[in-house]
Amino acid sequence: xxxxxxxxxxxxxxxxxxxxxxxxxxxxxxxxxxxxxxxxxxxxxxxxxxxxxxxxxxxxxxxxxxxxxxxxxxxxxxxxxxxxxxxxxxxxxxxxxxxxxxxxxxxxxxxxxxxxxxxxxxxxxxxxxxxxxxxxxxxxxxxxxxxxxxxxxxxxxxxxxxxxxxxxxxxxxxxxxxxxxxxxxxxxxxxxxxxxxxxxxxxxxxxxxxxxxxxxxxxxxxxxxxxxxxxxxxxxxxxxxxxxxxxxxxxxxxxxxxxxxxxxxxxxxxxxxxxxxxxxxxxxxxxxxxxxxxxxxxxxxxxxxxxxxxxxxxxxxxxxxxxxxxxxxxxxxxxxxxxxxxxxxxxxxxxxxxxxxxxxxxxxxxxxxxxxxxxxxxxxxxxxxxxxxxxxxxxxxxxxxxxxxxxxxxxxxxxxxxxxxxxxxxxxxxxxxxxxxxxxxxxxxxxxxxxxxxxxxxxxxxxxxxxxxxxxxxxxxxxxxxxxxxxxxxxxxxxxxxxxxxxxxxxxxxxxxxxxxxxxxxxxxxxxxxxxxxxxxxxxxxxxxxxxxxxxxxxxxxxxxxxxxxxxxxxxxxxxxxxxxxxxxxxxxxxxxxxxxxxxxxxxxxxxxxxxxxxxxxxxxxxxxxxxxxxxxxxxxxxxxxxxxxxxxxxxxxxxxxxxxxxxxxxxxxxxxxxxxxxxxxxxxxxxxxxxxxxxxxxxxxxxxxxxxxxxxxxxxxxxxxxxxxxxxxxxxxxxxxxxxxxxxxxxxxxxxxxxxxxxxxxxxxxxxxxxxxxxxxxxxxxxxxxxxxxxxxxxxxxx
Numbered sequence: 001x002x003x004x005x006x007x008x009x010x011x012x013x014x015x016x017x018x019x020x021x022x023x024x025x026x027x028x029x030x031x032x033x034x035x036x037x038x039x040x041x042x043x044x045x046x047x048x049x050x051x052x053x054x055x056x057x058x059x060x061x062x063x064x065x066x067x068x069x070x071x072x073x074x075x076x077x078x079x080x081x082x083x084x085x086x087x088x089x090x091x092x093x094x095x096x097x098x099x100x101x102x103x104x105x106x107x108x109x110x111x112x113x114x115x116x117x118x119x120x121x122x123x124x125x126x127x128x129x130x131x132x133x134x135x136x137x138x139x140x141x142x143x144x145x146x147x148x149x150x151x152x153x154x155x156x157x158x159x160x161x162x163x164x165x166x167x168x169x170x171x172x173x174x175x176x177x178x179x180x181x182x183x184x185x186x187x188x189x190x191x192x193x194x195x196x197x198x199x200x201x202x203x204x205x206x207x208x209x210x211x212x213x214x215x216x217x218x219x220x221x222x223x224x225x226x227x228x229x230x231x232x233x234x235x236x237x238x239x240x241x242x243x244x245x246x247x248x249x250x251x252x253x254x255x256x257x258x259x260x261x262x263x264x265x266x267x268x269x270x271x272x273x274x275x276x277x278x279x280x281x282x283x284x285x286x287x288x289x290x291x292x293x294x295x296x297x298x299x300x301x302x303x304x305x306x307x308x309x310x311x312x313x314x315x316x317x318x319x320x321x322x323x324x325x326x327x328x329x330x331x332x333x334x335x336x337x338x339x340x341x342x343x344x345x346x347x348x349x350x351x352x353x354x355x356x357x358x359x360x361x362x363x364x365x366x367x368x369x370x371x372x373x374x375x376x377x378x379x380x381x382x383x384x385x386x387x388x389x390x391x392x393x394x395x396x397x398x399x400x401x402x403x404x405x406x407x408x409x410x411x412x413x414x415x416x417x418x419x420x421x422x423x424x425x426x427x428x429x430x431x432x433x434x435x436x437x438x439x440x441x442x443x444x445x446x447x448x449x450x451x452x453x454x455x456x457x458x459x460x461x462x463x464x465x466x467x468x469x470x471x472x473x474x475x476x477x478x479x480x481x482x483x484x485x486x487x488x489x490x491x492x493x494x495x496x497x498x499x500x501x502x503x504x505x506x507x508x509x510x511x512x513x514x515x516x517x518x519x520x521x522x523x524x525x526x527x528x529x530x531x532x533x534x535x536x537x538x539x540x541x542x543x544x545x546x547x548x549x550x551x552x553x554x555x556x557x558x559x560x561x562x563x564x565x566x567x568x569x570x571x572x573x574x575x576x577x578x579x580x581x582x583x584x585x586x587x588x589x590x591x592x593x594x595x596x597x598x599x600x601x602x603x604x605x606x607x608x609x610x611x612x613x614x615x616x617x618x619x620x621x622x623x624x625x626x627x628x629x630x631x632x633x634x635x636x637x638x639x640x641x642x643x644x645x646x647x648x649x650x651x652x653x654x655x656x657x658x659x660x661x662x663x664x665x666x667x668x669x670x671x672x673x674x675x676x677x678x679x680x681x682x683x684x685x686x687x688x689x690x691x692x693x694x695x696x697x698x699x700x701x702x703x704x705x706x707x708x709x710x711x712x713x714x715x716x717x718x719x720x721x722x723x724x725x726x727x728x729x730x731x732x733x734x735x736x737x738x739x740x741x742x743x744x745x746x747x748x749x750x751x752x753x754x755x756x757x758x759x760x761x762x763x764x765x766x767x768x769x770x771x772x773x774x775x776x777x778x779x780x781x782x783x784x785x786x787x788x789x790x791x792x793x794x795x796x797x798x799x800x
Contacts, residue, residue: 001155001234002232002235003165003232004232004262005232005237005239006026006027006062006237007027007233007478008025008237008239008241009029010241010242010243010246011030011052011244011340012027012030012246013043014051014052015248016247017052017056018248018401019046019248019255019401021055021059022400023255023259023459026258026319027062027064028052028056028063030043030052030065030244031044031244034075034269035075035082043371047085049065049089050089053091057398058409060409062092062093063089064088064091064093064094065091065095066244067078068119070097070190070635070654070656071101072635072636072748073636074638076104076636077514079104079106082511083104083105083109083510084510087798093112093114093138094115095115095116096117096120097633098123098481098633098636098639099632099634099639100636100637100639101638102114103638103641104512106134108122108510109767111679114135115136115140116140117140117174118137118164119175120175120613121173121175121176122139122141123145123585123614124140124145124589124590125157125587125590126613126615127612128141128161130614130617131159132158137159137160137690138159138160138162138237139157139161140161141163143164143170143174143222143290143292144291144687145292145586146225146251146292147230147234149586150163150292154234154236154237154528158225160519162236162237163236163239163292163369164239164240164241164255165222165239165241165258166241166243166258167222168241168243168285169220169221169288169290170197170219171686171688172684172730173584173686173687175189176583177658177732178655178683180192180195181656181683183196185797185799185800187799189656190364190800192799197684198217198218199304199712200214200712200713201214201216201711201713203691203708203709203720204709211691212691216299216301216690217299217690217710218300219299220286220287220297220298220299221284223289224293225261225457226289228262232266239262245282246283247392248400249396249397251400252396252400253279256273256274258745260274273399280308281389281392284307285304286307288300291687297621299688303343305346305387307385308386308388310385310562311324311330311386312325312327312383313325313381314324314378314380314384315339315369317374317378319594320373321354323369326367326369327367328366330366330386331364332353332364332372332386333364333390334351334353335349335351335388336349337387338350338384338386339384341382341383346376348375349388349407350372352522353371355369355370356371358371370654395454409429410468410470411428411468412471413425413427413459413466413473414472415472415475416474417442417475419477419479420443421442422437422438422440422441423437423441423442423482424436425437425493427497427498429470429498432501434498436493436494437491438493440486440489442482444480444481445479445480445481446481448481449479450476450481456469456472459487459491460472462495465727467498485756495693501724514637518638518641518670520672521666521667521668522747523747524747524749526779527675527748527749528548528549528751529546529771530550530578530753531545531547531550531753532550532609532752533551533553534721534755534757535723536552536555537567539552541568543569543570543572544573545763545767546768546771548576549577549606550576551578551609552566552567552577552578552605553580554582555724557582557589557592557596558595559596560603563579563603563605564603575777576606576607577605578606578607578608578609578665579609580629581593581611581615583629583726584612584687584725584727585611585612585614589614590614590615590618593615601619601622606625607624611629616646620647625650626648626650627648627672628650628652632652633656634654635654635656635657636663636665637668637669637670639651644670644671648671648704649671649748650668650749651673651674652674653666655681655736655793656794656798656799658794658795659741659745659796660798662748662795663677663747665798666745667747672750673750674748674749674751675738676736676749677751678735678736678753678754679754680736680754681731681736682729682731682732683718683732685729686730687727689722689728690728698726706722707720707757716733717730718730719733719756731756732793733789734789734793735788736790736795737782737783737790738792739773739779742773751774753767758785765783766783769781
């Protein structure tokens with residue numbers, strides 16, 4: 001299915017909106033001052049958003065607003081006010097991730113067209129089908145997905161699919177990163193990621209031997225401009241440029257480069273106005289075509305910031321000045337930003353330029369040797385990178401503000417004219433079609449009868465209406481006549497009708513009450529004690545522990561029979577057993593599970609622990625206890641209500657909740673609430689191998705499986721595990737341990753212990769600690785081991 005996709009550009013400000021329009025965007029996405037995943041971007045207030053929507057309408061550019069963060073219960077009142085405002089603007093869609101927000105929108109604001117955010121964590125076909133069933137207009141596919149899988153999904157679903165095409169990549173699966181949250185309380189799921197993945201780390205094995213060091217989690221920037229023909233062949237509906245925190249000049253340059261590349265694919269060839277080097281110059285951490293096109297080099301462990309482009313090299317250093325020889329195509333200018341060496345950790349701004357004799361340069365020339373003032377020395381032969389090009393920025397600034405717009409919205413007219421009969425006029429502008437029957441009636445022509453050319457001559461005079469003439473079809477009875485004044489009146493009448501159709505009546509504001517929607521539930525007298533191990537090893541040994549429930553990880557989706565003995569063993573010991581399928585399930589994995597679904601359903605387990613929308617879609621209509629795990633990011637009580645609508649019976653509360661927030665959520669939860677009380681909290685899960693071996697023999701790789709550790713520049717250590725599917729799991733260095741504060745959690749149905757790297761004796765002590773608290777009301781001595789620090793995580797402070 002060949003299709004030229006919509007080009008979707010980012011915008012953090014009104015200036016970026018204009019830059020995107022001038023760059024040739026088909027659509028833009030932006031957020032308001034709150035409730036979006038780039039809270040540190042400029043963003044726009046309600047007045048600016050109104051102006052932005054009007055501007056986009058004038059040029060036929062679609063508008064999608066981001067509401068793609070997790071919402072706290074106390075924020076819903078302000079959120080409803082914001083949604084009432086957006087409902088009156090006639091925007092083209094909302095981008096969302098929070099299940100609670102999805103519930104609110106579909107029940108109270110059903111006219112909004114919804115798209116999933118990348119934070120929503122859809123991994124493959126089954127997840128896409130889940131949101132298709134919900135009535136979403138579009139699903140964004142993960143940046144870890146190959147184009148062949150995206151092609152297949154586009155061909156097997158009715159919902160639109162979107163891919164990222166350019167910009168920053170996250171090391172972790174989007175929506176599944178808690179690293180910034182756990183380190184400093186700044187949640188990526190709430191739009192305040194501090195980007196700890198862009199820092200330096202050391203990777204050490206279980207014996208603390210250094211394996212490698214550098215920017216081990218820092219991804220290169222995505223750039224698939226040269227692969228757009230394959231994207232079109234795959235039938236992708238939308239291509240998304242990342243960059244709401246970037247400058248208007250960046251937005252213009254990238255949008256223009258992709259517009260011209262897409263036009264070339266569509267055989268509308270023009271000479272490119274943005275060169276490859278200029279595209280790299282505006283921002284890059286080195287480019288990759290990503291996992292979308294199976295590029296093995298997606299991690300840029302040498303540099304963690306914008307390095308720009310290679311511009312020359314150092315040829316000398318003397319008395320506060322650096323001598324630089326520019327590359328043949330490079331012209332240095334005052335105001336340029338430079339960085340030195342492959343790591344680009346040291347840099348400066350050019351405040352003055354001199355020739356080799358120390359005279360100020362009066363003419364800028366390519367490829368020459370120059371002197372620049374510098375407060376530090378740089379070794380000879382060090383490569384010089386330019387990370388800010390002052391001349392290019394000035395050019396892009398002019399173009400982003402004054403370049404020829406992408407064009408006003410085209411309108412096509414159809415007329416039916418007959419002697420003595422009212423004239424019928426139809427106007428089509430995008431998806432809007434209006435028809436009017438006018439009182440103006442043709443008379444018999446005395447001299448010049450009416451023709452299509454005469455009609456077109458008057459109807460193309462659209463002036464500043466916001467429309468451009470897109471053509472005219474007319475059914476004209478021979479020998480009739482209308483004056484120019486009458487034709488102009490017909491044009492004005494139909495354009496006004498089209499405007500009225502596009503300016504929909506503002507909806508009646510929604511009044512919402514969380515307490516009315518969610519009544520208080522009864523207190524829980526004694527929660528169950530559950531334990532989830534990180535793997536299957538020694539599962540049967542866990543059956544002897546004093547817990548009420550065990551979670552059994554399913555590792556081979558093609559062998560349900562492997563679960564029979566562990567389930568039987570647990571049941572013999574009086575334990576409930578929950579099956580847990582892998583956290584990450586692409587289309588192939590989901591297909592394996594689907595092929596054996598009846599067998600897994602027929603096992604004598606007590607429920608399914610669901611970690612993604614793929615498994616939810618497969619088990620949604622099955623009569624079995626279903627529990628949504630931490631990856632669903634359950635931060636508000638409406639999310640629990642939505643899960644109930646999705647036939648889910650329980651949910652694990654987000655580890656980003658404070659104690660008070662958890663208590664408030666559980667008090668109004670429509671389903672059972674599970675609270676993590678102990679264990680190493682998983683803060684990243686990634687398909688990008690941190691070992692990043694030089695030979696890239698990744699297929700079927702068995703190297704480095706097991707435990708290792710990342711150490712940051714402050715000395716903090718983060719345990720790391722590579723599983724049998726070569727997925728990387730990174731854990732918080734401090735172990736979660738909740739105790740006395742649990743007594744104030746009156747509505748929690750289940751406590752969960754996470755077992756990772758504990759020894760058998762230590763794990764037994766942990767279970768006894770919580771068993772005593774449940775059975776006797778007292779915790780007793782705290783379990784502990786040498787060298788391990790304990791934390792309440794976000795339970796004490798919450799997140800911003």
